[in-house]
Amino acid sequence: METNDRRNFLKKAAIAGASVAAMPVVSACANSTQRGGSGHPLKTDESIASTLIVPKKAGLQISGTFLDEISHDIPHQNWGEKEWDLDFRYMKSIGIDTVIMIRSGYRKFITYPSGYLLEKGCYMPSVDLVDMYLRLAAKYDMKFYFGLYDSGKYWDTGDLSYEIEHNKYVIDEVWKKYGEKYKSFAGWYISGEISRKTKGVINAFYSMGKQCKDVSNGLPTFISPWIDGKKAVMAAGGQLSKADSVSVQEHEKEWGEIFDGIKGAVDACAFQDGHIDYDELDAFFEVNKKLADKYGLQCWTNAETFDRDMPIRFLPIKFDKLRMKLEAAKRAGYDKAITFEFSHFMSPQSAYLQAGYLYDRYKEYFEIK
């Protein structure tokens, strides 16, 4: 209890003299919660605890997170290396051992000085994010997964062959540049986001996954598709949901065919959990697990920590929604939970202050000290 600690400190200080000045200062800031506006004298009473009326630790704990390289729809936080360093420690302290860079580039914005992609007209980044993430992963003994390049052509045309072509070069380049250098390079994320079985998806996933594994002595690969549920709508549009969503049966049929085609080249599938409703979770998760088992894939969940139900797209999710999704994943026997993503939506450092409180609620629920 914070209050008691401080009281004890003050007692000791009275005895010990001057040598203890810095200690209580930090906690004074920590619990002052004085943010917007100036000079508000009130403080939280650290003796107060929340009373949970649900069983604790009934969900699957998150052990991985995407790192958003920020070129798509999540506003940039403009962190420097010291903020990233701190964030890796925040991740680590709640049990995250895996970080996944969501993509190495999107259209012309790229995350490392790729000779190949710069040649193609991409923009030079001011920081080599891949190198930085690999160093931080090594420093904190975490696994780094590299997300492939996304040229945007698939989004524009529905044709995945451009992505295969570009990534032929990117995979080789990246493995030579970083894979052979950093032990923390632990796997590959095949970043093409896909919802249904469409033309070329099986071939694309298979050939990209195969190349990743071949070049890297069999490092694991995974995909993170979305379920074509009712919340599968554009972030920038005016809609929160749509009428024509996929049924569990169609989902099972289409993904059965995909899994059958990609097995051997893809080791895990982490469906995004935010496009379906909370009372649909069990039905879809059960099918996902059944399919994964049948075709020998690991079954992960991509537990979204942002809220798809709000007009501001996107801010951190309500804790109970995250809890229900993690509980469904545990009930379905999933192998691992990762999230999109920690640094904006769960980090005490996030520009969205709701994220730090989500972190608190999460720790409370999982009894993480």
Next chain:
Amino acid sequence: METNDRRNFLKKAAIAGASVAAMPVVSACANSTQRGGSGHPLKTDESIASTLIVPKKAGLQISGTFLDEISHDIPHQNWGEKEWDLDFRYMKSIGIDTVIMIRSGYRKFITYPSGYLLEKGCYMPSVDLVDMYLRLAAKYDMKFYFGLYDSGKYWDTGDLSYEIEHNKYVIDEVWKKYGEKYKSFAGWYISGEISRKTKGVINAFYSMGKQCKDVSNGLPTFISPWIDGKKAVMAAGGQLSKADSVSVQEHEKEWGEIFDGIKGAVDACAFQDGHIDYDELDAFFEVNKKLADKYGLQCWTNAETFDRDMPIRFLPIKFDKLRMKLEAAKRAGYDKAITFEFSHFMSPQSAYLQAGYLYDRYKEYFEIK
């Protein structure tokens, strides 16, 4: 003056010795305004005051706030009980004596472990918000109003009969579970948001209000409808305003009929003040007051503290807009001002830092120390 105070403190500390460490630390944090980014050494000069060129205290002071239970369109802050406890103190310190839980549930998300609603398929909440709010209201000597359940069916179908049916059970259950236990249970909010006279609205408001009063020995009830003005548009849509808004005359006619039908079962009406333009306030407020007087209702204003005019929906309102609305309410002789809502849009603790500054501007204008 902060700067001088600190300088004086240092002088005194040099003389007095070590026992004073914690005090100035808090103010050092308070006025450092070091938020985004690291290590900015500049600080506000606390000797500077704003110069107001309008008369102070010419508005009706806010004495009540909704508590948003977060299931609709306001992103969750993920606070635990200690943050709620602090927020009640912030409310109290600017004169708020009434808290109104906006609804006890919306569709499948509910605020307390309702046997009836869980049976219907609603999700179990991790915290009993009703119990927590009632405890905090008791602790700080505030009045708690309970907002009825909203199944969402009215929004989907235009038919209010579902809401009457569900709330028959909810009202009884809640009164037994909390009303008889907590003195702070002080009234009911009939949460159906309505803008015009539509099929069944009079019957619904009357029967729900009547049941609330009957079960609770006549505790007060109120409604908070919206005026069908030009800003009455969907939060998630791309529009900020619409062409076909209600005229003052239509508004008066329709609401005269509604008030006539609900009198006796509803004690106060708090129209939302954000759907009309600032130069329409007087005309609508005058009619609202006239109607309330005629039918024996109290006339409250629901002063929205979020801004409807911005592309981000929603962030805290510009102080001058709030001021104009509260001044119009005072000119019209309104009985009470409540707001939607303090914790996101006016609290120094809010994730939206503009809220804390709105709190400062509000205190400055109402000369609250």
Next chain:
Amino acid sequence: METNDRRNFLKKAAIAGASVAAMPVVSACANSTQRGGSGHPLKTDESIASTLIVPKKAGLQISGTFLDEISHDIPHQNWGEKEWDLDFRYMKSIGIDTVIMIRSGYRKFITYPSGYLLEKGCYMPSVDLVDMYLRLAAKYDMKFYFGLYDSGKYWDTGDLSYEIEHNKYVIDEVWKKYGEKYKSFAGWYISGEISRKTKGVINAFYSMGKQCKDVSNGLPTFISPWIDGKKAVMAAGGQLSKADSVSVQEHEKEWGEIFDGIKGAVDACAFQDGHIDYDELDAFFEVNKKLADKYGLQCWTNAETFDRDMPIRFLPIKFDKLRMKLEAAKRAGYDKAITFEFSHFMSPQSAYLQAGYLYDRYKEYFEIK
């Protein structure tokens, strides 16, 4: 290293006694980055620096900023004078010497108690922003530009004659009220935002610019139009880009005619840099500079510090995007860079915490201590 420093401090404190309490406290807050949520004990390691892989200082440094008077599409921060005072110091510390109030009013919201505009039905502001900004500019030895009034009629009708008519009175009034009093009154911003040559634009810009100069003994004037590029879409709408954007050739032709018609009355043109894509910057900037030189205008850039590519409109821009725009401006030989705008999108005080980190990245790149 912060940690060591503090440890050393504690050692020294034990030796030296009590008189040093306040110093390390401020840094404890500064680098604690404990924002969302309570009591997170981790801190940034201040010994870590980012590694930039691009040449530093290759961009044009920002030396001016708009001040948004908040009546249009940027949510209000509700700052009092002491926060504005601090913000001017933050601006100054990165080399900003010019502040431009973007408009003196928009529709019924105005920034100073204008006899003329109040008469026309505008709302009385609670603070005289013009007076405050002029005082702060004087205090910090900065230049203040006054932005003309925008009645909104041009946006509704496409006809600029209303703006000319209103501003006839506003320009005279403002010069008498403030221009003759404050040395910091250093110029005029002709606030009508225009993208293409449309009916009346040349006449409007010319006559308003001429009047500004005539009344003020020739103080400089400038405009800040937008390029009708693919991101020229409504902030509140669902679209991020459009198909029918202007070509460089059309842009050159239309703006050649406009510059020819306004020369002598307008001293500088600061095209907004956010409506075109990053690989179009050089082509448009080259034409802008050529036109400005030909017609004797100064060529400024309005470097937008908010991100037009995100579904939340608007949050601070990714640093690399800002960098690319400032580098393009330097390559094109532009005369000055101003930004829209510092206080929301670059200030360590901003409600958007990403802004403070943008400030850090900006200082790092320009090697500002």
